[in-house]
Amino acid sequence: xxAPPQIASATNAATLIDVVGLxxxxxxxxxxxxxxxAVRRGEVIGLVGPNGAGKTxxxxxxxxxxxxxxxxxxxxxxxxxxNAIDAKRRLAFFSDEPRLFDYLTVDQHLAFIGxxxxxxxxxxxxxxxxxxxxxxxxxxxxxxxxxxxMKQKLVIACGLLHAPEVIFFDEPLTGLDPVGIRRMKNSILxxxxxxxxxxxxxxxxxxxxxxxxxVLILKNGQKVIDGTLDEIRQRYSEQAGxxxxxxxxxxTGESKGDS
Amino acid sequence: MIAQALFxxxxxxxxxxxxxxxxxxxxxxxLVGGIAGALYMYFYFFRALHRGAxxxxxxxxxxxxxxxxxxxxxxxxxxxxxxxxxxxQHRAALTFTEAEASFLFAAPISRRDLxxxxxLRSQAGILLSSFIMAFVGRFGxxxxxxxxxxxxxxxxxxxxxxxxxxxxxxxxxxRGMSTxxxxxxxxxxxxVVFGGIAFWxxxxxxxxxxxxxxxxxxxxxxxxxxxALDAGPLPYILLPFKLLLAPFFAITPxxxxxxxxxxxxxxALHYIWVVRSDVAFEEASLEASRKLAERVAxxxxxxxxxxxxxxxxxxxxxxxxxxGTPAVALIWKNLIATSSMITVRFWMMLIWFAVVxxxxxxxxxxxxxxxxxxxxxxxxxxxxxxFGPNLLRNDFRQDLLAMDMLKTLPLxxxxxxxxxxxxxxxxxxxxxxxLLILALVCCxxxxxxxxxxxxxxxxxxxxxxxxxPTVNFANLVIRNAAVLIVPAWFQLGRDxxxxxxxxxxxxxxxxxxxxxxxxxxxxxxxxxxxxxxxVFYVIGPASAFLVAGVLAAVILVIEATIAIRLLGxxxxxxxxxxxxxxxx
Numbered sequence: 001x002x003a004p005p006q007i008a009s010a011t012n013a014a015t016l017i018d019v020v021g022l023x024x025x026x027x028x029x030x031x032x033x034x035x036x037x038a039v040r041r042g043e044v045i046g047l048v049g050p051n052g053a054g055k056t057x058x059x060x061x062x063x064x065x066x067x068x069x070x071x072x073x074x075x076x077x078x079x080x081x082x083n084a085i086d087a088k089r090r091l092a093f094f095s096d097e098p099r100l101f102d103y104l105t106v107d108q109h110l111a112f113i114g115x116x117x118x119x120x121x122x123x124x125x126x127x128x129x130x131x132x133x134x135x136x137x138x139x140x141x142x143x144x145x146x147x148x149x150m151k152q153k154l155v156i157a158c159g160l161l162h163a164p165e166v167i168f169f170d171e172p173l174t175g176l177d178p179v180g181i182r183r184m185k186n187s188i189l190x191x192x193x194x195x196x197x198x199x200x201x202x203x204x205x206x207x208x209x210x211x212x213x214x215v216l217i218l219k220n221g222q223k224v225i226d227g228t229l230d231e232i233r234q235r236y237s238e239q240a241g242x243x244x245x246x247x248x249x250x251x252t253g254e255s256k257g258d259s
Numbered sequence: 260m261i262a263q264a265l266f267x268x269x270x271x272x273x274x275x276x277x278x279x280x281x282x283x284x285x286x287x288x289x290l291v292g293g294i295a296g297a298l299y300m301y302f303y304f305f306r307a308l309h310r311g312a313x314x315x316x317x318x319x320x321x322x323x324x325x326x327x328x329x330x331x332x333x334x335x336x337x338x339x340x341x342x343x344x345x346x347x348q349h350r351a352a353l354t355f356t357e358a359e360a361s362f363l364f365a366a367p368i369s370r371r372d373l374x375x376x377x378x379l380r381s382q383a384g385i386l387l388s389s390f391i392m393a394f395v396g397r398f399g400x401x402x403x404x405x406x407x408x409x410x411x412x413x414x415x416x417x418x419x420x421x422x423x424x425x426x427x428x429x430x431x432x433x434r435g436m437s438t439x440x441x442x443x444x445x446x447x448x449x450x451v452v453f454g455g456i457a458f459w460x461x462x463x464x465x466x467x468x469x470x471x472x473x474x475x476x477x478x479x480x481x482x483x484x485x486x487a488l489d490a491g492p493l494p495y496i497l498l499p500f501k502l503l504l505a506p507f508f509a510i511t512p513x514x515x516x517x518x519x520x521x522x523x524x525x526x527a528l529h530y531i532w533v534v535r536s537d538v539a540f541e542e543a544s545l546e547a548s549r550k551l552a553e554r555v556a557x558x559x560x561x562x563x564x565x566x567x568x569x570x571x572x573x574x575x576x577x578x579x580x581x582x583g584t585p586a587v588a589l590i591w592k593n594l595i596a597t598s599s600m601i602t603v604r605f606w607m608m609l610i611w612f613a614v615v616x617x618x619x620x621x622x623x624x625x626x627x628x629x630x631x632x633x634x635x636x637x638x639x640x641x642x643x644x645x646f647g648p649n650l651l652r653n654d655f656r657q658d659l660l661a662m663d664m665l666k667t668l669p670l671x672x673x674x675x676x677x678x679x680x681x682x683x684x685x686x687x688x689x690x691x692x693x694l695l696i697l698a699l700v701c702c703x704x705x706x707x708x709x710x711x712x713x714x715x716x717x718x719x720x721x722x723x724x725x726x727x728p729t730v731n732f733a734n735l736v737i738r739n740a741a742v743l744i745v746p747a748w749f750q751l752g753r754d755x756x757x758x759x760x761x762x763x764x765x766x767x768x769x770x771x772x773x774x775x776x777x778x779x780x781x782x783x784x785x786x787x788x789x790x791x792x793x794v795f796y797v798i799g800p801a802s803a804f805l806v807a808g809v810l811a812a813v814i815l816v817i818e819a820t821i822a823i824r825l826l827g828x829x830x831x832x833x834x835x836x837x838x839x840x841x842x843x
Contacts, residue, residue, distance in 0.1 A: 065666040066834050084831070088669035099664050103596040105572045111579050115588035116668050120581045142572050 014040040015074075016166050016197035017062065022071035024057050024221075031057040032221045035071070039197040039214070041165075044188060045226075046208030047201040048244075049218035050252055055201040056096075058218070059168050062199070063093035075166050089117065092159035096171035098151035100143040106130070106154055107139040110161060117162035129157045132183070148175040156187075167191060169200040173207060185211055205244040215244065217251045224251050261368050265376045273383070280760065288747060289760050296763025304394065327481055329508045330488035333500035339417075340500075343424045345445050348438045351425035351540045353377045360544060371534050374422070378533075385414045405515045409507025412522045416503055419529035426536035433538075452496070459491045499525060576602050585670055589678025590685065593653040597686060606689055613693045617700025626703035636698040640691050640727070647690075648734045651683035655742040659749060662833070673827025676743075680735045680823075688728040695720055695727075718801035722808025729815035730780070736822045737775050741768055743829045779818055783811035 017039035024032040032054040039045050047055050061068045064080050064087065073080040075087035104112060114122025130136040133153040135146075143151055152175045159167070169188075173181050188211045192198055202208055208215065209229065216226035225232055233242055236250040283289040353373070355363065363373060389410035393403055431441060464487060487493070494501075503525055505518035576594040579587070620632055658665060658679065665675055699720045704711050742749050748764045791807035 060663075063667050065663050067832060085669045085671060088667060091667075093667050095663060099661060101592060101596070101661060101664075103573065104592060108575065108592075108595065111575075111581075112588050112592050114581045115579055115583070115591075116585045116670065118582060118585070122581050140572055 018074040046212035054221035092164040292764035293760035296759035586678035593682030672831035725812040783814040787811040
């Protein structure tokens with residue numbers, strides 16, 4: 001499938017996701033504290049951490065769904081607070097739960113997204129996307145008539161229609177069958193090769209090992225470490241070839257539960 | 260042991276739910292709602308009980324009429340029971356919550372215990388329904404509590420009968436009786452029995468009294484109906500239903516106590532019938548529980564469209580082009596959400612019907628009748644201003660749980676707000692314009708001694724056509740503002756507001772929204788009045804209506820535009836997670 005042309009960034013800089021001092025408070029509770037990191041063009045960063053570490057809150061702040069309490073977020077050079085429209089035009093957010101409009105068919109979802117993002121050739125772009133995701137024969141179906149995996153695929157088709165250069169995934173493999181999982185991994189790698197900056201939050205550490213170039217570990221809303229997979233392995237493991245699971249337990253101080 | 264465990268689950272669930280509500284009162288928004296709800300409950304229900312107003316509110320009627328009402332109730336219940344045996348076509352299914360189905364069906368619990376559990380759990384709903392019914396239908400018992408007990412016996416027996424009938428029908432299905440055959444047999448039996456009764460009535464009773472301009476026509480008819488219901492074979496058929504109704508209709512405490520044993524006996528017989536049925540209901544129950552959970556989730560999210568059974572894909576109301584104002588996509592989406600009928604062709608047909616219907620009215624009816632028709636249409640249009648925004652909820656009230664998706668869209672806040680609100684405004688306005696066309700065509704050229712020349716009628720039409728959409732717009736802006744400002748009072752998600760505190764919140768919202776609307780209407784009303792009198796004395800009434808209407812509409816549009824801009828800012832700052840979601 002030919003990738004559609006991406007919308008130009010504000011600058012030609014390689015950094016597409018730039019987070020500085022992100023903090024999110026819910027009353028007295030600190031969900032994310034002073035988080036800073038950057039993702040460059042073509043990088044895939046895995047966001048990992050125990051439950052309640054602040055992964056989803058971070059993703060929702062980055063996608064412009066919830067406002068951060070403090071800190072700055074720049075997407076493709078556009079500040080999310082000052083220039084939210086331009087920033088949102090360049091990103092796609094995939095939540096763990098497929099959120100769709102119950103009364104729009106698959107085709108109507110794509111028409112809606114096409115108009116919102118101003119994708120003039122949405123019909124031409126959607127056909128190969130739907131075929132790649134194997135839902136081309138479901139264009140007249142409502143979400144209620146689709147399985148959970150198919151709904152997830154429709155969300156992905158909607159998200160990729162405008163060829164975003166920044167992509168956020170929250171548990172992207174939930175509900176997908178083995179073939180879907182394989183395709184999703186390939187799709188992530190393909191988009192990263194095409195120059196997209198991708199951030200994936202997942203508990204599936206083996207998935208992150210397969211697709212991520214970088215890892216960011218969060219605990220209690222704070223960054224424990226970030227870097228390339230090799231850098232993190234070197235820091236937290238005595239063995240050079242230790243897997244991410246080993247690294248995760250050492251970095252977060254969690255017990256494995258089998259000892 | 261099992262019964263104890265199930266009772267533990269039920270009692271703790273009820274207690275915990277109550278505690279959650281009480282703890283929630285620490286938040287001002289729930290406390291305020293709780294106080295308003297409690298005051299409403301006190302004034303509507305309990306004050307009446309304390310002051311003995313319950314008896315006073317009872318509908319007065321003679322013993323003859325009371326007996327007739329009892330017989331009519333019995334007949335209605337008979338029809339209801341017959342439907343329970345004719346309509347169902349699926350296997351028996353007890354609806355549990357998904358968690359209950361998941362835990363209890365896999366647990367070592369007998370079917371009888373599951374049925375007992377289900378019956379016990381349904382008691383809360385039955386007690387509440389009986390409480391309300393005892394208030395609504397006061398022509399029965401003199402005393403509230405006997406009325407409450409009476410209704411409880413009726414509803415509990417019906418609940419058991421529904422279960423028993425579904426179990427028996429499932430057993431018949433398992434023995435090879437098809438739904439069609441069962442329906443044919445039952446309908447055949449009903450035709451024979453009721454045909455026999457009709458024959459008896461025709462042969463035995465005098466002919467039906469002719470209802471003319473006779474002041475006693477109602478009494479004559481009532482007497483005839485009473486005789487038909489209380490003589491011949493029908494009383495025997497209605498006897499069990501009358502026994503069931505007797506405690507509710509008992510006028511004195513002694514009559515109530517006397518009626519109680521037979522009614523309770525019927526209840527006990529139904530219970531024995533249900534618990535002794537051994538029917539496999541688990542598989543159908545799982546499916547029913549899943550569907551119920553989906554419908555409840557959809558209704559709580561305000562998405563009544565999704566809650567409907569057999570939801571079907573809807574044609575686009577118009578072709579959505581890929582380029583242009585993005586907010587149009589939101590209007591298009593919300594029009595699809597409303598109905599499959601919202602198409603240009605449908606509205607053109609309605610306009611055609613309005614014009615043709617109006618012309619027929621004008622040519623066939625007298626001027627006085629046409630004036631009444633016009634007034635009635637005007638009244639409907641006026642009521643649509645009040646009730647329309649409550650019925651058409653295809654705006655933020657529907658999309659509250661899709662807020663995540665709306666927030667990621669590359670649109671300014673005011674664009675999203677405008678796009679969300681315009682669909683109900685469009686539908687409501689189109690309906691009102693059609694009513695106006697009908698009124699314009701029907702309106703006679705004279706009202707009492709006042710002439711209504713065509714110029715005046717047309718001017719009024721255009722003035723109303725200009726004002727109505729702007730009032731709709733302002734009204735819906737206010738309703739959607741409430742969603743964005745106090746979303747928790749609307750949020751109907753996983754732990755949405757329920758109970759009397761929610762009733763209180765809804766009362767406060769309704770009063771608040773009405774007040775804001777009244778305030779918003781004051782400037783355009785003032786402009787309308789000033790402009791009307793000025794132009795009236797300078798030019799004439801037709802021009803006065805037209806100019807004043809257009810000016811009032813302009814003022815309302817300005818107000819609504821400012822409100823949309825402000826709400827856009829509220830939407831951009833809207834933090835759904837603070838209101839509804841548990842932080843990750």
